[in-house]
Amino acid sequence: MGSLAFIPHNAHRVDVDGRAMLMHVPTTSLFEMDEVSRSVLDLFRRVGVADADLLRAELGHRFAPEDLTQCLQGLVTLDILRDAGQPDRPLSIQKVEDVPLSTIILNVNTGCNLACTYCYKEDLTTPAKGERMDFATARSAIELLLAQAAGRDKVNVVFFGGEPLSNMPLIRQVVDYTETRVAELGKAVDFSLTTNATLLTEEIVDWLDAHRVGVTVSMDGPRALHDRNRRTVGGRGTYDVVATKVRMLLSRYSARPVGARVTLTAGVTDVIAIHDHLKNDLGFAEVGFGPATSGPIAVFNLKGDMLKGVFEDMKTLGRRYVEAAIRGESIGFSNMHQLLSDIAQGMKKAVPCGAGLGLLAVDKGGDLHLCHRFVGSNQPTYGNVTTGIDVPKLAAFVEGAQDRSSFGCKTCRIRSICAGGCYHESYARQGDPFAPVYHYCELLRDWVDFGIESYVRILAANPSFFRHHLEPRRATQ
Incomplete structure (x- = not known):
């Protein structure tokens, strides 16, 4: 054996209740280390x-030669150890030759009856000035989706x-048309929307229920917190009407x-109180949190200690999640669901999300955007529903997104989970969709470590939790 060199950015150790866990960074696979592997890695x-x-x-003097050899071979296979004379392995860029869509997002109206102070939408306007998508555009978008998803059994249509x-009349038309078309093709379809x-x-809720349209409600907690930012165009708080509508929705909708x-x-950072009100008082199945760090009005963005405090509160709620999971219960904390799902599946990302690969968003004129967040922005579009996807242009973006080594992502221990972070957040904050979300990189690393600890503890105490709670959740998404 020649000399072996340690590749530290491919291995990350997390100790959990006396168990030494090794995360293989390139694949996010988790291994429990025995005494041999712990000692070998400590030496290197x-x-x-x-x-x-x-x-x-x-x-x-401590371990048999065959045990050391087997351990070294395993670490070499994982590229945690490497021949000392071997140069660093070049980054492998996955070429994009086609765009096998699974999801299309239809931006059905630029108008909104609320004027939420932190809204990121650059094309947002009042209801009277809203520009609605027409059915011809939506139909072309569905046909594009079905053509690009020829090899898929299921497609997803999101209304935004x-x-x-x-623009409920258009939503009804699209659902009717798509249900007919997927039946002809022997596929399944999933519809979803996010609403204020x-x-x-009652009639709309019953229709959504009958067609199994997934519903997510934008709501920021109890009245005092919700009404700070989520107001009507005239400036009135909306908590009372939203809470009333939510109770009606949850009483009638069961799909x-x-x-x-x-x-x-x-000013709206009380994670625990918000979760408890929305989950326990109003009855939502899940509550998910999105910290605003790059909105158009800087005064609303979380910075420094505020952002750190939010992550600490999310970990506090996460500990409650773990305690409940060990009892076989779920407290409906979406961020923990997603984190544990990524860890349990050994998530390996070359890019941060499916934008530009499995997913595209359509604006009112039929132009194709990376995702719904970019609709109305000054970022490039990638074709049109009538002319098709500009595959070379989109491929250049996605292939470029895979190499963020110039930003320092190459050696980050969560690079296969984060992959640089949200394109739109980077664009909105730094003007470059490829720039990492440096403002909370360290907080994200700590959040992933917390997820590993939580996963190991649940797995040790109640492994059936993942089968009973995470797998059914993925099936309904």
């Missing part, structure tokens, strides 16, 4: 490079806005679990 962390003589001198329910809930009626989506901003 200390010296960096070791040959057979050093290994025998340091560890030969503005407030999507302000103010336009819900799928209904989740709440919370935007955390300066």
Whole structure:
């Protein structure tokens, strides 16, 4: 054996209740280390490079030669150890030759009846000035989706806005048309939308239920917190009407679990109180939090200690999640669901999300955007529903997104989970969709470590939790 070098950015150790867990960074796979592997890695962390003589001198008196050899071979296979003379392996860029869509997002109306102070939508306007998508455009978008998803058994159609329910006639037309088309093709379809809930009626709720349209409600917690930012165009708080509509929705709609989506901003950061109100008082199945850090009005963005405090509160809620999971219960904390799902599946991402690969968004004129967040922005579009996807242009973006080594992502321990972070957040904050979300990179690393600890504890105490709670959730998404 020649000299072996330690590749520290491919291995991350997390100790959990006396168990030494090794995350293989390139694949996010988790391994529990035995005494041999712990000792070998401790040695390499200390010296960096070791040959057979050093290994025998340091560890030969403690472990059998065959055990050391087997351990070294395993670490070499994982590229945690590498021949000291071997150069660094070049980044492998996955070429994009086609766009096998699974999801299309229809921006059905730029108008919204609310004027939420932190809204990121650059094309947002009042209801009277809203520009609605027409059925011809929507139909072409569905046909594009079905053509690009020829090899898929299921497609997803998402209605977005503005407030999507302000163009309910189009939503009905699209659902009817798509249900007919997928039946002809032997496929399945999943519909979903995010709404501020103010336009819900019993008739609309019953229709959504009958067609199994997934519903997420944007709501920011109890009245005092919700009404700080989520107001009408005239400036009135909307908590009372939203809470009333939500109770009606939850009493009539049973097709799928209904989740709440919370935007955390300066002054709206009480994660525990918000979760408890939305989950326990109003009855949402899940509550998910999105910290605002790059909105158009800086005063609402979370910075420094505020952002750190939010992550600490999310970990506090996460500990409650773990305690409940060990009892076989779920407290409906979406961020923990997603984190644990990524860890349980050994999530390996070359890009941060499916934008531009499995997913595209359509504006009122039929132009194709990376995702709904970019609709109305000055970022490039990638074709049109009538002319098709500009595959070379989109491929250049996605292939470029895979290499963020110039930003330092190459050696980050969560690079296969984060992959640089949200394109739109980077664009909105730094003007570059490829720039990492540096403002909370360290907080995200700590959040992933917390997820690993939580996963190991649940797995040790109640492994059936994942089968009973995470797998059914993925099936309904």
